[in-house]
């Protein structure tokens with residue numbers, strides 16, 4: 001069985017990951033760590049977690065074999081390295097770190113220690129994205145030529161904290177959402193981005209010089225070009241993901257989300273077909289794959305290397321926005 005320690009008394013763990021771990025036949029949560037002892041105790045009580053601790057050594061010294069890291073982004077590196085050193089498998093939230101260099105340190109350490117490191121890019125687990133990926137791989141749209149990602153949303157009030165106020169914690173929409181878009185494009189297309197050109201904005205929500213909106217244009221290895229739109233201030237937009245090929249288009253709606261929802265339409269010369277897709281909970285599938293990887297069966301849905309890629313892509317987008325130039329993407333793998 002996998003006994004988990006939670007690093008971070010976070011919203012994402014409370015809303016999705018605690019249930020996803022408990023949905024596994026062989027998953028249990030042994031302890032939660034918060035930097036604040038009162039919050040740790042309250043969180044443990046509210047979520048039925050047996051132990052609450054307020055420092056990392058206590059967590060890593062307890063009877064656990066995996067950790068889920070969902071603290072603010074500047075803390076992931078140090079916490080992951082400590083967990084790896086203690087021999088615990090690590091499922092870490094995105095972005096893995098604040099820089100792709102730091103993310104690489106995590107991957108190198110995990111490899112050397114022989115432990116499993118996963119990045120919690122939940123969208124790889126969405127049935128809709130897997131359906132689009134399978135349709136492309138089966139040749140149903142011919143040669144993919146272009147992709148468009150609509151992932152501009154409204155940041156819920158309860159999350160309007162460090163993301164829009166603390167650059168040092170890795171706030172901003174690019175580290176929050178562009179990483180997901182870069183990863184989902186890589187996953188669905190089976191292709192890697194090589195260059196990005198981006199504009200960012202502060203449209204009134206984010207402070208401290210942080211961006212709350214971004215539009216990126218990506219060039220992929222195959223020659224495909226893609227555009228992505230990420231936002232925190234777009235209250236009334238829909239989300240979507242489209243891939244246009246030489247023989248057809250795949251048009252997915254309401255799929256840049258945490259829920260197993262949305263539609264996928266295939267349009268070709270022979271007409272339109274709604275593709276069915278699996279509705280398994282994204283986070284349950286993520287944890288299931290992670291447990292399998294611990295048993296030596298396959299890889300986590302998104303590996304540490306995938307986390308390096310998405311962060312290198314986001315980093316390049318920020319550099320582009322700051323410099324006014326297109327920037328090459330190099331994960332140095």
Ligand code: NDP
Pocket residue numbers: 007008009010011012013033034035036039040069070071072073093094095120121122159161162176258
């Ligand atoms: P939260 O703001 O809920 O939690 C982050 C940290 O903030 C916690 O570790 C906690 O610190 C502190 N905190 C939380 N609530 C309070 C409070 N009421 N008062 C004071 N401090 C508080 O972050 P999220 O859950 O939104 O995000 C956490 C991580 O997960 C990020 O890396 C984010 O990018 C990622 N994420 C990933 C998603 C995905 O679908 N893959 C979705 C959402 C987030 P402490 O632990 O010390 O108590």
